Amino acid sequence: MMSSFNAIVPMACVTAAGIAAMVAEAFRDPGERMPIGGLGAVGLLGAAIATWLLWDRNAVSFGVVSADKFGLFVTGILIVVGLLSLAISGPTIERERLPRGEYYALMLFAIAGMMLMATATDLLVIFLALEVLSLAVYVLTGIRRDSQKGTEAALKYFLLGALSSAFFLYGIAFTYGLTGTTRLDRIGSLLAAQAMAPTPMQLLAVGLVLVGFAFKVSAVPFHMWTPDAYEGAPPAVTAFMSTGVKAAAFAAFVRVFLSAFEPLKGSWSEPIVAGWSQVVWVVAAATMIVGTVVGVAQTNVKRMLAYSSIAHGGYLLVALVAANDVGKASVLFYLLTYAVTNIGAFGVITLLDNLDQPNDEVRDYAGLWNHHPALAALMTVFLLSLGGFPPMAGFIAKWYVFSAAVKAGDNVLAIIGVLTSVVSVFFYLRIVVMMYMTPSDTPARFPAVPRMAGAALIASAILVFYLGILPTRVIDWAAASIATIF
Amino acid sequence: MQFPILTSLVALPVAGAILLLLVRGDEEQSAPFVRKIALIVSLLVFGETLLLWSRFNPGSGDFQFVERHAWIPAFGIEYAVGVDGISLLLIVLTGFLTPLALLSSWESVRKHTRAFSIFLLLLESAMIGVFVSLDLFLFYIFWDAMLVPMYFLIGIWGYERRIYAAIKFILYTMAASVLMLLAIIGLAYLYQTTNGVYSFDLLKLYDLPKTRHQELWLFAAFALAFAVKVPLFPFHTWLPDAHVEAPTAGSVILAGVMLKMGTYGLVRFAFPLFPEAAAFVAPALAGLAVIGIVYGALVAMVQPDMKKLVAYSSVSHLGFVVLGITAMNTQGVQGAVYQMLNHGVSTGGLFLIVGMLSDRRHTRQISEFGGLKKVTPRLVAAFLIVTLSSIGLPGLNGFVGEFLILLGAFRWDPRLAAFAATGVILSAAYMLWMFQRVNYGPVTNDKNARLPDLQPREWAIIVPIIAVAVLMGVFPNLFLRPIEPSVQRMLNQVQRGAPARIQAVNR
Numbered sequence: 001m002m003s004s005f006n007a008i009v010p011m012a013c014v015t016a017a018g019i020a021a022m023v024a025e026a027f028r029d030p031g032e033r034m035p036i037g038g039l040g041a042v043g044l045l046g047a048a049i050a051t052w053l054l055w056d057r058n059a060v061s062f063g064v065v066s067a068d069k070f071g072l073f074v075t076g077i078l079i080v081v082g083l084l085s086l087a088i089s090g091p092t093i094e095r096e097r098l099p100r101g102e103y104y105a106l107m108l109f110a111i112a113g114m115m116l117m118a119t120a121t122d123l124l125v126i127f128l129a130l131e132v133l134s135l136a137v138y139v140l141t142g143i144r145r146d147s148q149k150g151t152e153a154a155l156k157y158f159l160l161g162a163l164s165s166a167f168f169l170y171g172i173a174f175t176y177g178l179t180g181t182t183r184l185d186r187i188g189s190l191l192a193a194q195a196m197a198p199t200p201m202q203l204l205a206v207g208l209v210l211v212g213f214a215f216k217v218s219a220v221p222f223h224m225w226t227p228d229a230y231e232g233a234p235p236a237v238t239a240f241m242s243t244g245v246k247a248a249a250f251a252a253f254v255r256v257f258l259s260a261f262e263p264l265k266g267s268w269s270e271p272i273v274a275g276w277s278q279v280v281w282v283v284a285a286a287t288m289i290v291g292t293v294v295g296v297a298q299t300n301v302k303r304m305l306a307y308s309s310i311a312h313g314g315y316l317l318v319a320l321v322a323a324n325d326v327g328k329a330s331v332l333f334y335l336l337t338y339a340v341t342n343i344g345a346f347g348v349i350t351l352l353d354n355l356d357q358p359n360d361e362v363r364d365y366a367g368l369w370n371h372h373p374a375l376a377a378l379m380t381v382f383l384l385s386l387g388g389f390p391p392m393a394g395f396i397a398k399w400y401v402f403s404a405a406v407k408a409g410d411n412v413l414a415i416i417g418v419l420t421s422v423v424s425v426f427f428y429l430r431i432v433v434m435m436y437m438t439p440s441d442t443p444a445r446f447p448a449v450p451r452m453a454g455a456a457l458i459a460s461a462i463l464v465f466y467l468g469i470l471p472t473r474v475i476d477w478a479a480a481s482i483a484t485i486f
Numbered sequence: 487m488q489f490p491i492l493t494s495l496v497a498l499p500v501a502g503a504i505l506l507l508l509v510r511g512d513e514e515q516s517a518p519f520v521r522k523i524a525l526i527v528s529l530l531v532f533g534e535t536l537l538l539w540s541r542f543n544p545g546s547g548d549f550q551f552v553e554r555h556a557w558i559p560a561f562g563i564e565y566a567v568g569v570d571g572i573s574l575l576l577i578v579l580t581g582f583l584t585p586l587a588l589l590s591s592w593e594s595v596r597k598h599t600r601a602f603s604i605f606l607l608l609l610e611s612a613m614i615g616v617f618v619s620l621d622l623f624l625f626y627i628f629w630d631a632m633l634v635p636m637y638f639l640i641g642i643w644g645y646e647r648r649i650y651a652a653i654k655f656i657l658y659t660m661a662a663s664v665l666m667l668l669a670i671i672g673l674a675y676l677y678q679t680t681n682g683v684y685s686f687d688l689l690k691l692y693d694l695p696k697t698r699h700q701e702l703w704l705f706a707a708f709a710l711a712f713a714v715k716v717p718l719f720p721f722h723t724w725l726p727d728a729h730v731e732a733p734t735a736g737s738v739i740l741a742g743v744m745l746k747m748g749t750y751g752l753v754r755f756a757f758p759l760f761p762e763a764a765a766f767v768a769p770a771l772a773g774l775a776v777i778g779i780v781y782g783a784l785v786a787m788v789q790p791d792m793k794k795l796v797a798y799s800s801v802s803h804l805g806f807v808v809l810g811i812t813a814m815n816t817q818g819v820q821g822a823v824y825q826m827l828n829h830g831v832s833t834g835g836l837f838l839i840v841g842m843l844s845d846r847r848h849t850r851q852i853s854e855f856g857g858l859k860k861v862t863p864r865l866v867a868a869f870l871i872v873t874l875s876s877i878g879l880p881g882l883n884g885f886v887g888e889f890l891i892l893l894g895a896f897r898w899d900p901r902l903a904a905f906a907a908t909g910v911i912l913s914a915a916y917m918l919w920m921f922q923r924v925n926y927g928p929v930t931n932d933k934n935a936r937l938p939d940l941q942p943r944e945w946a947i948i949v950p951i952i953a954v955a956v957l958m959g960v961f962p963n964l965f966l967r968p969i970e971p972s973v974q975r976m977l978n979q980v981q982r983g984a985p986a987r988i989q990a991v992n993r
Binding site for chain 2: 384391407411437
């Protein structure tokens with residue numbers, strides 16, 4: 001009987017840690033320092049052990065949460081995201097005097113929601129998970145209550161997010177109307193049996209769900225909230241949401257579209273069958289192009305990385321369009337790589353953030369090399385990885401995704417992908433130019449680096465090189481992950 | 487197990503760079519120490535390349551010292567390295583020029599010496615990696631990784647417009663390379679459709695049958711990447727900026743080794759992988775090469791800046807190399823490979839000399855100089871020898887390569903050879919005119935009156951260059967012998983793919 005709970009053990013660990021954080025905060029004397037972040041780390045480590053034990057078991061709880069390898073791989077990514085985010089949050093909390101317990105509790109609940117989203121096999125449960133994680137992240141975005149930008153960002157994010165949830169729910173309703181179920185596997189088989197060419201009603205259902213996901217992964221044209229939210233939130237939260245939300249949303253996106261909605265994929269071959277893959281093709285191309293081209297024009301590092309994050313979403317969509325075994329596995333590898341790299345980059349931003357001076361304009365990075373050579377070197381590693389330079393992980397990830405596109409015969413999308421990635425190098429290098437090649441006009445004004453956060457950044461950098469030079473094992477895991485469910 | 491000499495060649499500079507990372511102390515204290523370590527590491531690498539050459543069996547055209555290890559088995563990606571006669575001497579050249587580049591920056595690099603040495607060593611690793619890779623994926627990794635240290639070398643230690651030049655360099659070459667990455671992926675999938683498994687192994691992909699249509703597209707992607715790197719006219723616009731703004735060491739490596747990556751890529755990858763497409767496109771490439779020879783020479787003639795002049799002369803000289811490759815006969819390709827080495831030595835030497843002048847006067851404008859012969863006779867003597875070697879005076883290295891290339895081109899199409907030959911004359915014109923304006927006549931500028939002559943450190947730079955230039959001019963067979971069997975093997979490879987063309991050429 002107990003065994004039916006197995007699949008939810010990882011998220012239960014994280015939830016328990018979140019509750020513990022709240023309780024600890026409630027019983028904390030004002031002024032007393034408690035290692036609440038440590039509680040979160042314990043919860044995440046518990047989740048990691050559970051994930052490791054569940055690997056290869058294919059545990060299913062209540063018929064709607066499936067701890068298959070695909071879900072567990074994403075759970076693993078989320079654990080990495082959680083640990084790194086906890087580690088780089090310390091300085092921000094300290095400096096901004098944020099409510100420690102609430103901050104960590106919200107982050108842990110968000111992670112639990114993300115894990116549920118990655119493992120859910122029912123549209124309604126996915127929706128539930130989406131709401132759990134979104135609500136926590138909305139609050140985290142606006143957690144600096146006295147910051148005007150933060151509040152504006154949170155409100156914008158919340159309104160657009162709520163709207164997208166409505167779309168998503170509406171899409172689920174239509175899907176239920178068509179098939180009489182919300183279970184992904186049954187939807188898949190029923191849709192496959194219904195008709196050869198998708199009917200308008202089916203396309204409407206898929207379209208609405210697609211809009212919901214597109215909001216969450218900030219795909220063009222539903223990306224408008226991203227730069228504002230990323231800029232307004234504390235950088236540690238941005239690091240967390242730009243990676244965690246994306247990983248969870250993409251996991252569900254791939255699962256829903258490549259299992260339940262697989263029959264409505266459509267095809268480019270003669271005669272053209274209308275389906276979602278044509279739409280996603282256009283969305284992917286637009287996302288890559290808009291993300292990089294608008295990114296070039298940014299002068300704020302956070303907004304620049306927000307557009308970079310949009311562009312990276314586009315590369316992930318390329319893999320989704322390819323929809324072959326390489327594509328599905330590459331999504332997993334890409335999400336891991338992107339998570340490690342992006343948290344690293346935002347971690348550096350977090351460490352440079354002063355209360356009186358956010359240091360988040362590109363020109364603020366002038367001469368960083370002279371003041372903080374180690375931080376400059378780490379930032380360079382992360383930026384070059386985002387730009388896709390070997391031997392960093394970003395190169396392997398991009399190669400993997402474009403391999404999927406080439407294998408699917410989609411050369412045009414692959415060409416758009418590589419060319420936009422060259423354009424993106426331009427704005428990543430602008431920061432490098434500032435750090436190394438531009439003398440700073442003002443004296444050093446960067447805060448010292450706390451040990452914990454420094455260790456997290458070094459760990460990220462090591463992972464970036466590990467995944468870039470010896471990706472074999474992780475690629476094998478990713479390949480094994482997709483073999484079980486699709 | 488055999489000693490992994492190639493892996494150790496790639497790893498040694500990286501190890502040196504890591505060692506330098508551990509050096510403590512501020513700039514003032516650490517710089518002399520750092521310079522010495524970097525120089526010792528680079529000399530060790532050079533010694534090892536010589537060891538490689540001595541162990542190399544010149545009678546065989548096959549790949550030697552091959553090492554293979556599975557790397558990403560799911561995609562058939564291997565860590566596979568090996569050398570043949572074509573890559574062997576280019577590796578030696580890399581090993582030869584890196585210590586000289588370090589020596590040249592001994593005094594001119596005054597800030598961040600440690601980072602400078604690290605980037606130069608990392609660059610050396612990546613360059614050697616490009617030459618030894620037998621797996622296309624591995625090759626691309628080195629190819630792309632090479633850009634980063636060069637970008638920093640230009641951007642941090644370069645002259646006034648260094649940032650613009652550095653970004654232009656990296657974006658321009660990367661934009662051309664990424665399409666090659668897609669072509670590499672495409673090749674691996676093509677292999678998979680016929681053989682069931684993926685492979686990025688160069689030797690297997692050589693024999694992969696491709697349709698004409700596929701070949702043309704894949705060849706286009708490869709050729710574009712290499713043409714930008716060479717640089718072939720009209721893709722050369724990044725080169726003058728990068729060369730002029732780069733520090734002396736950067737220019738030496740850029741001209742001496744990195745430009746050869748492009749022509750090496752044509753010989754190693756583009757032509758043998760896609761022989762039919764290559765035969766189809768070769769006349770057009772040869773046309774561009776000849777235009778580049780004449781255009782580069784004419785533009786070089788009117789440059790007021792010595793470094794820019796040498797940069798444009800590279801466009802012209804590399805045009806010869808491409809012409810030799812497109813001729814696709816023994817003389818042409820052999821001459822092309824030989825000319826790659828020559829150009830590395832003589833243009834590397836020219837940049838070193840211009841660097842010495844610029845260290846003394848902090849300007850590179852020809853008009854600022856004049857009459858140096860009376861002031862610094864030894865420096866001018868060295869300058870003369872290097873200039874003559876670049877022009878291709880018989881008895882020095884430049885002559886042999888150009889002669890072989892023109893011979894090869896003539897056997898293919900005499901018209902091309904005729905046009906290209908004007909480049910030889912033009913090169914004499916612009917080089918000697920420059921030499922004359924800088925060194926002869928009265929000393930017109932008072933600042934030149936008291937310039938010091940060659941320092942011991944500069945002797946150490948210039949003597950090896952001159953010695954090699956003479957050696958290559960007098961005993962070309964020493965160098966041509968290991969090249970020949972590999973060139974022959976590569977031509978056979980191309981011939982199998984496009985027999986009609988080769989027969990027509992070798993009538």
